[in-house]
Amino acid sequence: MKYASFTAANGSPTWGVVVGGTAFDLGPSGADLAPTMRAAVEEGIFGSVTEEQYIAAPAAPEADIEFLPAVTNPGKIICIGVNYKTHQEESGKTGQTAPTVFTRFADTQMGHLAPAIMPRSTTKFDYEGEMALVIGKEAWHVAEEDAWDHIAGYGAYNDFSVRDWQKAASQWIPGKNFPSTGAFGPYLVPAADLGSTDALTLETRVNGETRQKASVADLYFPIPELISYVTGFTRLSPGDVIVTGTPGGVGLFWGEGGLLSEGDVVEVEITGLGTLRNTVELEN
Known part of the structure:
Protein backbone atom coordinates (compact mmCIF):
# COMPACT_ATOMS: atom_id res chain seq x y z
CA MET A 1 0.00 0.00 0.00
CA ILE A 65 -4.17 16.65 -4.12
CA GLU A 66 -1.14 18.78 -3.28
CA PHE A 67 1.63 16.44 -2.20
CA LEU A 68 3.82 17.30 0.77
CA PRO A 69 7.15 15.66 1.64
CA ALA A 70 6.42 12.03 2.53
CA VAL A 71 7.52 12.76 6.10
CA THR A 72 6.99 16.46 6.67
CA ASN A 73 8.61 16.81 10.09
CA PRO A 74 11.41 14.29 10.60
CA GLY A 75 13.60 14.95 13.61
CA LYS A 76 16.71 14.14 11.58
CA ILE A 77 17.56 13.80 7.90
CA ILE A 78 20.90 12.04 7.45
CA CYS A 79 22.27 12.02 3.90
CA ILE A 80 24.98 9.75 2.56
CA GLY A 81 27.36 11.11 -0.06
CA VAL A 82 29.11 9.30 -2.95
CA ASN A 83 27.62 5.91 -2.08
CA TYR A 84 27.61 4.28 -5.51
CA LYS A 85 30.90 3.26 -7.14
CA THR A 86 29.89 5.00 -10.38
CA HIS A 87 29.51 8.31 -8.54
CA GLN A 88 32.76 7.76 -6.65
CA GLU A 89 34.57 7.26 -9.94
CA GLU A 90 33.10 10.30 -11.69
CA SER A 91 33.81 12.53 -8.69
CA GLY A 92 37.27 11.11 -7.92
CA LYS A 93 36.29 10.05 -4.40
CA THR A 94 37.23 6.37 -4.48
CA GLY A 95 38.57 4.18 -1.71
CA GLN A 96 36.22 5.27 1.05
CA THR A 97 36.59 3.41 4.33
CA ALA A 98 33.54 4.97 6.00
CA PRO A 99 30.33 6.61 4.70
CA THR A 100 30.37 10.32 3.90
CA VAL A 101 27.63 11.88 6.01
CA PHE A 102 25.94 15.28 5.95
CA THR A 103 22.63 16.61 7.23
CA ARG A 104 19.64 18.19 5.55
CA PHE A 105 17.15 20.35 7.44
CA ALA A 106 13.48 19.33 7.45
CA ASP A 107 12.30 22.78 6.34
CA THR A 108 14.24 22.48 3.05
CA GLN A 109 12.00 19.65 1.86
CA MET A 110 9.14 19.76 -0.64
CA GLY A 111 6.77 17.23 -2.14
CA HIS A 112 6.09 15.61 -5.48
CA LEU A 113 5.18 18.17 -8.18
CA ALA A 114 6.33 21.10 -6.04
CA PRO A 115 8.88 23.38 -7.70
CA ALA A 116 12.57 22.87 -7.07
CA ILE A 117 13.81 26.38 -6.37
CA MET A 118 17.10 27.32 -8.03
CA PRO A 119 18.74 30.05 -5.93
CA ARG A 120 19.72 33.23 -7.73
CA SER A 121 23.11 32.94 -6.02
CA THR A 122 24.11 29.85 -8.02
CA THR A 123 25.07 28.92 -11.56
CA LYS A 124 25.45 25.25 -10.66
CA PHE A 125 22.12 23.71 -9.71
CA ASP A 126 22.11 19.91 -9.85
CA TYR A 127 20.00 16.80 -9.24
CA GLU A 128 20.74 13.66 -7.23
CA GLY A 129 18.20 10.86 -7.48
CA GLU A 130 18.26 8.67 -4.38
CA MET A 131 16.27 6.19 -2.31
CA ALA A 132 15.37 7.25 1.22
CA LEU A 133 14.45 5.04 4.14
CA VAL A 134 12.43 6.00 7.20
CA ILE A 135 13.28 4.65 10.63
CA GLY A 136 10.46 2.75 12.31
CA LYS A 137 11.66 2.40 15.91
CA GLU A 138 14.29 3.76 18.26
CA ALA A 139 17.72 2.96 16.87
CA TRP A 140 20.96 3.25 18.80
CA HIS A 141 24.08 1.13 18.23
CA VAL A 142 22.15 -1.13 15.85
CA ALA A 143 23.98 -4.23 14.66
CA GLU A 144 23.95 -4.80 10.90
CA GLU A 145 22.02 -8.04 11.27
CA ASP A 146 19.25 -6.16 13.12
CA ALA A 147 19.11 -3.14 10.80
CA TRP A 148 16.24 -4.29 8.57
CA ASP A 149 13.96 -4.50 11.62
CA HIS A 150 14.38 -0.75 12.17
CA ILE A 151 13.04 0.36 8.78
CA ALA A 152 9.42 1.50 8.45
CA GLY A 153 9.41 2.26 4.73
CA TYR A 154 11.05 3.67 1.63
CA GLY A 155 10.52 6.55 -0.78
CA ALA A 156 12.17 8.35 -3.67
CA TYR A 157 14.30 11.41 -2.91
CA ASN A 158 15.93 14.13 -5.01
CA ASP A 159 18.77 15.82 -3.17
CA PHE A 160 18.92 18.94 -5.36
CA SER A 161 22.37 20.43 -4.83
CA VAL A 162 23.81 23.92 -5.14
CA ARG A 163 27.27 22.87 -6.28
CA ASP A 164 29.17 26.16 -5.97
CA TRP A 165 28.02 26.53 -2.37
CA GLN A 166 28.70 22.84 -1.74
CA LYS A 167 32.25 23.06 -3.10
CA ALA A 168 33.17 26.35 -1.43
CA ALA A 169 34.51 24.54 1.65
CA SER A 170 35.11 21.00 2.86
CA GLN A 171 31.69 20.85 4.53
CA TRP A 172 28.74 20.30 2.16
CA ILE A 173 25.88 21.51 4.36
CA PRO A 174 25.38 24.97 2.74
CA GLY A 175 24.96 23.47 -0.73
CA LYS A 176 22.43 20.96 0.52
CA ASN A 177 20.08 23.15 2.53
CA PHE A 178 18.58 25.87 0.38
CA PRO A 179 14.76 26.10 0.63
CA SER A 180 12.74 23.73 -1.56
CA THR A 181 15.67 21.58 -2.66
CA GLY A 182 14.95 18.28 -0.86
CA ALA A 183 12.18 16.50 -2.77
CA PHE A 184 10.67 13.47 -1.00
CA GLY A 185 7.84 11.32 -2.33
CA PRO A 186 5.35 10.96 -3.84
CA TYR A 187 4.82 7.99 -1.56
CA LEU A 188 6.22 6.19 1.45
CA VAL A 189 5.90 2.44 0.93
CA PRO A 190 6.08 0.06 3.92
CA ALA A 191 9.21 -2.06 3.98
CA ALA A 192 7.09 -5.19 4.42
CA ASP A 193 5.27 -4.44 1.16
CA LEU A 194 8.40 -3.85 -0.89
CA GLY A 195 10.53 -6.96 -0.42
CA SER A 196 14.28 -6.93 -1.11
CA THR A 197 15.71 -3.53 -1.98
CA ASP A 198 18.35 -5.28 -4.09
CA ALA A 199 15.67 -5.87 -6.72
CA LEU A 200 14.95 -2.14 -7.11
CA THR A 201 16.15 0.07 -9.96
CA LEU A 202 16.65 3.82 -9.55
CA GLU A 203 16.40 6.04 -12.63
CA THR A 204 16.71 9.83 -12.86
CA ARG A 205 15.51 11.69 -15.95
CA VAL A 206 15.90 15.33 -16.97
CA ASN A 207 13.34 16.44 -19.56
CA GLY A 208 12.80 12.77 -20.38
CA GLU A 209 16.50 11.98 -20.87
CA THR A 210 17.87 9.25 -18.60
CA ARG A 211 20.83 10.63 -16.64
CA GLN A 212 21.17 8.08 -13.83
CA LYS A 213 20.25 4.41 -13.76
CA ALA A 214 21.44 1.85 -11.21
CA SER A 215 20.37 -1.05 -9.09
CA VAL A 216 19.96 -0.24 -5.40
CA ALA A 217 22.03 -3.40 -4.89
CA ASP A 218 25.01 -1.33 -6.12
CA LEU A 219 25.15 0.80 -2.96
CA TYR A 220 28.82 0.93 -1.90
CA PHE A 221 27.86 0.90 1.78
CA PRO A 222 24.70 -1.27 1.95
CA ILE A 223 21.67 -0.27 3.98
CA PRO A 224 22.46 -2.41 7.06
CA GLU A 225 25.95 -0.94 7.21
CA LEU A 226 24.59 2.59 6.87
CA ILE A 227 22.12 2.13 9.72
CA SER A 228 24.76 0.56 11.94
CA TYR A 229 27.25 3.34 11.19
CA VAL A 230 24.81 6.23 11.65
CA THR A 231 23.39 4.84 14.89
CA GLY A 232 26.94 4.47 16.13
CA PHE A 233 27.15 8.25 16.52
CA THR A 234 23.53 9.48 16.77
CA ARG A 235 20.31 8.05 18.14
CA LEU A 236 17.57 7.75 15.51
CA SER A 237 13.86 7.90 16.26
CA PRO A 238 10.73 6.85 14.38
CA GLY A 239 10.21 9.11 11.39
CA ASP A 240 13.89 9.99 10.96
CA VAL A 241 15.18 9.72 7.40
CA ILE A 242 18.36 8.32 5.87
CA VAL A 243 18.95 9.30 2.23
CA THR A 244 21.16 6.53 0.91
CA GLY A 245 23.20 8.11 -1.89
CA THR A 246 23.14 8.83 -5.62
CA PRO A 247 24.57 6.90 -8.59
CA GLY A 248 26.87 8.26 -11.26
CA GLY A 249 25.42 10.62 -13.84
CA VAL A 250 24.89 13.82 -11.86
CA GLY A 251 24.77 16.99 -13.90
CA LEU A 252 28.11 18.33 -12.67
CA PHE A 253 29.94 15.52 -14.45
CA TRP A 254 27.50 14.97 -17.31
CA GLY A 255 29.20 17.44 -19.59
CA GLU A 256 27.99 20.59 -21.32
CA GLY A 257 24.38 21.25 -20.47
CA GLY A 258 24.36 18.75 -17.62
CA LEU A 259 23.42 21.19 -14.89
CA LEU A 260 19.85 22.34 -14.41
CA SER A 261 18.13 25.43 -15.76
CA GLU A 262 14.78 27.07 -15.16
CA GLY A 263 11.97 24.97 -16.60
CA ASP A 264 13.81 21.64 -16.50
CA VAL A 265 11.67 18.70 -15.34
CA VAL A 266 13.45 16.17 -13.15
CA GLU A 267 12.00 12.73 -12.41
CA VAL A 268 13.28 10.11 -9.99
CA GLU A 269 11.65 6.72 -10.52
CA ILE A 270 12.30 3.73 -8.27
CA THR A 271 10.74 0.31 -8.72
CA GLY A 272 7.66 0.04 -6.52
CA LEU A 273 8.04 3.55 -5.08
CA GLY A 274 6.58 5.62 -7.90
CA THR A 275 7.98 8.59 -9.79
CA LEU A 276 8.96 11.81 -8.01
CA ARG A 277 8.66 14.79 -10.37
CA ASN A 278 9.75 18.41 -9.84
CA THR A 279 10.18 21.35 -12.18
CA VAL A 280 13.00 23.84 -11.67
CA GLU A 281 11.93 27.40 -10.94
CA LEU A 282 14.22 30.38 -10.41
CA GLU A 283 14.09 31.99 -6.97
CA ASN A 284 11.97 35.14 -6.88
Missing part, protein backbone atom coordinates in the same frame (compact mmCIF):
# COMPACT_ATOMS: atom_id res chain seq x y z
CA LYS A 2 1.18 3.54 -0.76
CA TYR A 3 1.10 6.21 1.92
CA ALA A 4 1.44 9.94 1.29
CA SER A 5 1.43 13.30 3.03
CA PHE A 6 -0.67 15.97 1.35
CA THR A 7 -2.84 19.04 1.88
CA ALA A 8 -6.39 18.31 3.03
CA ALA A 9 -9.49 19.85 1.49
CA ASN A 10 -9.56 22.44 4.28
CA GLY A 11 -5.98 23.49 3.52
CA SER A 12 -4.35 21.79 6.50
CA PRO A 13 -1.53 19.26 6.21
CA THR A 14 -2.56 15.64 6.52
CA TRP A 15 -1.55 12.12 5.50
CA GLY A 16 -3.25 9.02 4.22
CA VAL A 17 -3.21 6.17 1.75
CA VAL A 18 -3.42 6.28 -2.03
CA VAL A 19 -5.37 3.37 -3.49
CA GLY A 20 -6.42 3.05 -7.12
CA GLY A 21 -5.81 6.71 -7.86
CA THR A 22 -7.75 7.95 -4.81
CA ALA A 23 -6.21 9.60 -1.74
CA PHE A 24 -7.93 8.84 1.57
CA ASP A 25 -7.41 11.32 4.41
CA LEU A 26 -6.36 9.58 7.63
CA GLY A 27 -5.21 12.70 9.48
CA PRO A 28 -7.08 15.10 11.82
CA SER A 29 -9.23 16.36 8.95
CA GLY A 30 -10.24 12.79 8.05
CA ALA A 31 -10.28 9.48 9.88
CA ASP A 32 -8.02 10.98 12.56
CA LEU A 33 -5.84 7.90 13.01
CA ALA A 34 -2.75 10.04 13.70
CA PRO A 35 -1.87 13.71 13.17
CA THR A 36 1.05 13.18 10.76
CA MET A 37 2.92 10.47 8.88
CA ARG A 38 5.68 10.67 11.47
CA ALA A 39 3.14 10.14 14.25
CA ALA A 40 1.68 7.19 12.35
CA VAL A 41 5.15 5.62 12.27
CA GLU A 42 5.71 6.38 15.95
CA GLU A 43 2.36 4.89 16.95
CA GLY A 44 2.74 1.76 14.82
CA ILE A 45 -0.16 2.67 12.51
CA PHE A 46 1.95 3.09 9.37
CA GLY A 47 1.88 -0.07 7.29
CA SER A 48 -1.09 -1.58 9.08
CA VAL A 49 -4.05 0.52 7.90
CA THR A 50 -6.93 -1.68 6.77
CA GLU A 51 -9.54 -1.13 4.06
CA GLU A 52 -12.17 -0.86 6.76
CA GLN A 53 -10.22 2.06 8.28
CA TYR A 54 -9.62 4.06 5.13
CA ILE A 55 -12.71 3.36 3.00
CA ALA A 56 -14.97 5.65 5.04
CA ALA A 57 -12.42 8.49 5.22
CA PRO A 58 -12.76 11.68 3.16
CA ALA A 59 -11.31 11.04 -0.28
CA ALA A 60 -10.11 12.95 -3.33
CA PRO A 61 -8.67 12.00 -6.70
CA GLU A 62 -4.90 11.66 -6.43
CA ALA A 63 -4.57 14.05 -9.37
CA ASP A 64 -6.24 16.79 -7.31
Whole structure:
Protein backbone atom coordinates (compact mmCIF):
# COMPACT_ATOMS: atom_id res chain seq x y z
CA MET A 1 0.00 0.00 0.00
CA LYS A 2 1.18 3.54 -0.76
CA TYR A 3 1.10 6.21 1.92
CA ALA A 4 1.44 9.94 1.29
CA SER A 5 1.43 13.30 3.03
CA PHE A 6 -0.67 15.97 1.35
CA THR A 7 -2.84 19.04 1.88
CA ALA A 8 -6.39 18.31 3.03
CA ALA A 9 -9.49 19.85 1.49
CA ASN A 10 -9.56 22.44 4.28
CA GLY A 11 -5.98 23.49 3.52
CA SER A 12 -4.35 21.79 6.50
CA PRO A 13 -1.53 19.26 6.21
CA THR A 14 -2.56 15.64 6.52
CA TRP A 15 -1.55 12.12 5.50
CA GLY A 16 -3.25 9.02 4.22
CA VAL A 17 -3.21 6.17 1.75
CA VAL A 18 -3.42 6.28 -2.03
CA VAL A 19 -5.37 3.37 -3.49
CA GLY A 20 -6.42 3.05 -7.12
CA GLY A 21 -5.81 6.71 -7.86
CA THR A 22 -7.75 7.95 -4.81
CA ALA A 23 -6.21 9.60 -1.74
CA PHE A 24 -7.93 8.84 1.57
CA ASP A 25 -7.41 11.32 4.41
CA LEU A 26 -6.36 9.58 7.63
CA GLY A 27 -5.21 12.70 9.48
CA PRO A 28 -7.08 15.10 11.82
CA SER A 29 -9.23 16.36 8.95
CA GLY A 30 -10.24 12.79 8.05
CA ALA A 31 -10.28 9.48 9.88
CA ASP A 32 -8.02 10.98 12.56
CA LEU A 33 -5.84 7.90 13.01
CA ALA A 34 -2.75 10.04 13.70
CA PRO A 35 -1.87 13.71 13.17
CA THR A 36 1.05 13.18 10.76
CA MET A 37 2.92 10.47 8.88
CA ARG A 38 5.68 10.67 11.47
CA ALA A 39 3.14 10.14 14.25
CA ALA A 40 1.68 7.19 12.35
CA VAL A 41 5.15 5.62 12.27
CA GLU A 42 5.71 6.38 15.95
CA GLU A 43 2.36 4.89 16.95
CA GLY A 44 2.74 1.76 14.82
CA ILE A 45 -0.16 2.67 12.51
CA PHE A 46 1.95 3.09 9.37
CA GLY A 47 1.88 -0.07 7.29
CA SER A 48 -1.09 -1.58 9.08
CA VAL A 49 -4.05 0.52 7.90
CA THR A 50 -6.93 -1.68 6.77
CA GLU A 51 -9.54 -1.13 4.06
CA GLU A 52 -12.17 -0.86 6.76
CA GLN A 53 -10.22 2.06 8.28
CA TYR A 54 -9.62 4.06 5.13
CA ILE A 55 -12.71 3.36 3.00
CA ALA A 56 -14.97 5.65 5.04
CA ALA A 57 -12.42 8.49 5.22
CA PRO A 58 -12.76 11.68 3.16
CA ALA A 59 -11.31 11.04 -0.28
CA ALA A 60 -10.11 12.95 -3.33
CA PRO A 61 -8.67 12.00 -6.70
CA GLU A 62 -4.90 11.66 -6.43
CA ALA A 63 -4.57 14.05 -9.37
CA ASP A 64 -6.24 16.79 -7.31
CA ILE A 65 -4.17 16.65 -4.12
CA GLU A 66 -1.14 18.78 -3.28
CA PHE A 67 1.63 16.44 -2.20
CA LEU A 68 3.82 17.30 0.77
CA PRO A 69 7.15 15.66 1.64
CA ALA A 70 6.42 12.03 2.53
CA VAL A 71 7.52 12.76 6.10
CA THR A 72 6.99 16.46 6.67
CA ASN A 73 8.61 16.81 10.09
CA PRO A 74 11.41 14.29 10.60
CA GLY A 75 13.60 14.95 13.61
CA LYS A 76 16.71 14.14 11.58
CA ILE A 77 17.56 13.80 7.90
CA ILE A 78 20.90 12.04 7.45
CA CYS A 79 22.27 12.02 3.90
CA ILE A 80 24.98 9.75 2.56
CA GLY A 81 27.36 11.11 -0.06
CA VAL A 82 29.11 9.30 -2.95
CA ASN A 83 27.62 5.91 -2.08
CA TYR A 84 27.61 4.28 -5.51
CA LYS A 85 30.90 3.26 -7.14
CA THR A 86 29.89 5.00 -10.38
CA HIS A 87 29.51 8.31 -8.54
CA GLN A 88 32.76 7.76 -6.65
CA GLU A 89 34.57 7.26 -9.94
CA GLU A 90 33.10 10.30 -11.69
CA SER A 91 33.81 12.53 -8.69
CA GLY A 92 37.27 11.11 -7.92
CA LYS A 93 36.29 10.05 -4.40
CA THR A 94 37.23 6.37 -4.48
CA GLY A 95 38.57 4.18 -1.71
CA GLN A 96 36.22 5.27 1.05
CA THR A 97 36.59 3.41 4.33
CA ALA A 98 33.54 4.97 6.00
CA PRO A 99 30.33 6.61 4.70
CA THR A 100 30.37 10.32 3.90
CA VAL A 101 27.63 11.88 6.01
CA PHE A 102 25.94 15.28 5.95
CA THR A 103 22.63 16.61 7.23
CA ARG A 104 19.64 18.19 5.55
CA PHE A 105 17.15 20.35 7.44
CA ALA A 106 13.48 19.33 7.45
CA ASP A 107 12.30 22.78 6.34
CA THR A 108 14.24 22.48 3.05
CA GLN A 109 12.00 19.65 1.86
CA MET A 110 9.14 19.76 -0.64
CA GLY A 111 6.77 17.23 -2.14
CA HIS A 112 6.09 15.61 -5.48
CA LEU A 113 5.18 18.17 -8.18
CA ALA A 114 6.33 21.10 -6.04
CA PRO A 115 8.88 23.38 -7.70
CA ALA A 116 12.57 22.87 -7.07
CA ILE A 117 13.81 26.38 -6.37
CA MET A 118 17.10 27.32 -8.03
CA PRO A 119 18.74 30.05 -5.93
CA ARG A 120 19.72 33.23 -7.73
CA SER A 121 23.11 32.94 -6.02
CA THR A 122 24.11 29.85 -8.02
CA THR A 123 25.07 28.92 -11.56
CA LYS A 124 25.45 25.25 -10.66
CA PHE A 125 22.12 23.71 -9.71
CA ASP A 126 22.11 19.91 -9.85
CA TYR A 127 20.00 16.80 -9.24
CA GLU A 128 20.74 13.66 -7.23
CA GLY A 129 18.20 10.86 -7.48
CA GLU A 130 18.26 8.67 -4.38
CA MET A 131 16.27 6.19 -2.31
CA ALA A 132 15.37 7.25 1.22
CA LEU A 133 14.45 5.04 4.14
CA VAL A 134 12.43 6.00 7.20
CA ILE A 135 13.28 4.65 10.63
CA GLY A 136 10.46 2.75 12.31
CA LYS A 137 11.66 2.40 15.91
CA GLU A 138 14.29 3.76 18.26
CA ALA A 139 17.72 2.96 16.87
CA TRP A 140 20.96 3.25 18.80
CA HIS A 141 24.08 1.13 18.23
CA VAL A 142 22.15 -1.13 15.85
CA ALA A 143 23.98 -4.23 14.66
CA GLU A 144 23.95 -4.80 10.90
CA GLU A 145 22.02 -8.04 11.27
CA ASP A 146 19.25 -6.16 13.12
CA ALA A 147 19.11 -3.14 10.80
CA TRP A 148 16.24 -4.29 8.57
CA ASP A 149 13.96 -4.50 11.62
CA HIS A 150 14.38 -0.75 12.17
CA ILE A 151 13.04 0.36 8.78
CA ALA A 152 9.42 1.50 8.45
CA GLY A 153 9.41 2.26 4.73
CA TYR A 154 11.05 3.67 1.63
CA GLY A 155 10.52 6.55 -0.78
CA ALA A 156 12.17 8.35 -3.67
CA TYR A 157 14.30 11.41 -2.91
CA ASN A 158 15.93 14.13 -5.01
CA ASP A 159 18.77 15.82 -3.17
CA PHE A 160 18.92 18.94 -5.36
CA SER A 161 22.37 20.43 -4.83
CA VAL A 162 23.81 23.92 -5.14
CA ARG A 163 27.27 22.87 -6.28
CA ASP A 164 29.17 26.16 -5.97
CA TRP A 165 28.02 26.53 -2.37
CA GLN A 166 28.70 22.84 -1.74
CA LYS A 167 32.25 23.06 -3.10
CA ALA A 168 33.17 26.35 -1.43
CA ALA A 169 34.51 24.54 1.65
CA SER A 170 35.11 21.00 2.86
CA GLN A 171 31.69 20.85 4.53
CA TRP A 172 28.74 20.30 2.16
CA ILE A 173 25.88 21.51 4.36
CA PRO A 174 25.38 24.97 2.74
CA GLY A 175 24.96 23.47 -0.73
CA LYS A 176 22.43 20.96 0.52
CA ASN A 177 20.08 23.15 2.53
CA PHE A 178 18.58 25.87 0.38
CA PRO A 179 14.76 26.10 0.63
CA SER A 180 12.74 23.73 -1.56
CA THR A 181 15.67 21.58 -2.66
CA GLY A 182 14.95 18.28 -0.86
CA ALA A 183 12.18 16.50 -2.77
CA PHE A 184 10.67 13.47 -1.00
CA GLY A 185 7.84 11.32 -2.33
CA PRO A 186 5.35 10.96 -3.84
CA TYR A 187 4.82 7.99 -1.56
CA LEU A 188 6.22 6.19 1.45
CA VAL A 189 5.90 2.44 0.93
CA PRO A 190 6.08 0.06 3.92
CA ALA A 191 9.21 -2.06 3.98
CA ALA A 192 7.09 -5.19 4.42
CA ASP A 193 5.27 -4.44 1.16
CA LEU A 194 8.40 -3.85 -0.89
CA GLY A 195 10.53 -6.96 -0.42
CA SER A 196 14.28 -6.93 -1.11
CA THR A 197 15.71 -3.53 -1.98
CA ASP A 198 18.35 -5.28 -4.09
CA ALA A 199 15.67 -5.87 -6.72
CA LEU A 200 14.95 -2.14 -7.11
CA THR A 201 16.15 0.07 -9.96
CA LEU A 202 16.65 3.82 -9.55
CA GLU A 203 16.40 6.04 -12.63
CA THR A 204 16.71 9.83 -12.86
CA ARG A 205 15.51 11.69 -15.95
CA VAL A 206 15.90 15.33 -16.97
CA ASN A 207 13.34 16.44 -19.56
CA GLY A 208 12.80 12.77 -20.38
CA GLU A 209 16.50 11.98 -20.87
CA THR A 210 17.87 9.25 -18.60
CA ARG A 211 20.83 10.63 -16.64
CA GLN A 212 21.17 8.08 -13.83
CA LYS A 213 20.25 4.41 -13.76
CA ALA A 214 21.44 1.85 -11.21
CA SER A 215 20.37 -1.05 -9.09
CA VAL A 216 19.96 -0.24 -5.40
CA ALA A 217 22.03 -3.40 -4.89
CA ASP A 218 25.01 -1.33 -6.12
CA LEU A 219 25.15 0.80 -2.96
CA TYR A 220 28.82 0.93 -1.90
CA PHE A 221 27.86 0.90 1.78
CA PRO A 222 24.70 -1.27 1.95
CA ILE A 223 21.67 -0.27 3.98
CA PRO A 224 22.46 -2.41 7.06
CA GLU A 225 25.95 -0.94 7.21
CA LEU A 226 24.59 2.59 6.87
CA ILE A 227 22.12 2.13 9.72
CA SER A 228 24.76 0.56 11.94
CA TYR A 229 27.25 3.34 11.19
CA VAL A 230 24.81 6.23 11.65
CA THR A 231 23.39 4.84 14.89
CA GLY A 232 26.94 4.47 16.13
CA PHE A 233 27.15 8.25 16.52
CA THR A 234 23.53 9.48 16.77
CA ARG A 235 20.31 8.05 18.14
CA LEU A 236 17.57 7.75 15.51
CA SER A 237 13.86 7.90 16.26
CA PRO A 238 10.73 6.85 14.38
CA GLY A 239 10.21 9.11 11.39
CA ASP A 240 13.89 9.99 10.96
CA VAL A 241 15.18 9.72 7.40
CA ILE A 242 18.36 8.32 5.87
CA VAL A 243 18.95 9.30 2.23
CA THR A 244 21.16 6.53 0.91
CA GLY A 245 23.20 8.11 -1.89
CA THR A 246 23.14 8.83 -5.62
CA PRO A 247 24.57 6.90 -8.59
CA GLY A 248 26.87 8.26 -11.26
CA GLY A 249 25.42 10.62 -13.84
CA VAL A 250 24.89 13.82 -11.86
CA GLY A 251 24.77 16.99 -13.90
CA LEU A 252 28.11 18.33 -12.67
CA PHE A 253 29.94 15.52 -14.45
CA TRP A 254 27.50 14.97 -17.31
CA GLY A 255 29.20 17.44 -19.59
CA GLU A 256 27.99 20.59 -21.32
CA GLY A 257 24.38 21.25 -20.47
CA GLY A 258 24.36 18.75 -17.62
CA LEU A 259 23.42 21.19 -14.89
CA LEU A 260 19.85 22.34 -14.41
CA SER A 261 18.13 25.43 -15.76
CA GLU A 262 14.78 27.07 -15.16
CA GLY A 263 11.97 24.97 -16.60
CA ASP A 264 13.81 21.64 -16.50
CA VAL A 265 11.67 18.70 -15.34
CA VAL A 266 13.45 16.17 -13.15
CA GLU A 267 12.00 12.73 -12.41
CA VAL A 268 13.28 10.11 -9.99
CA GLU A 269 11.65 6.72 -10.52
CA ILE A 270 12.30 3.73 -8.27
CA THR A 271 10.74 0.31 -8.72
CA GLY A 272 7.66 0.04 -6.52
CA LEU A 273 8.04 3.55 -5.08
CA GLY A 274 6.58 5.62 -7.90
CA THR A 275 7.98 8.59 -9.79
CA LEU A 276 8.96 11.81 -8.01
CA ARG A 277 8.66 14.79 -10.37
CA ASN A 278 9.75 18.41 -9.84
CA THR A 279 10.18 21.35 -12.18
CA VAL A 280 13.00 23.84 -11.67
CA GLU A 281 11.93 27.40 -10.94
CA LEU A 282 14.22 30.38 -10.41
CA GLU A 283 14.09 31.99 -6.97
CA ASN A 284 11.97 35.14 -6.88
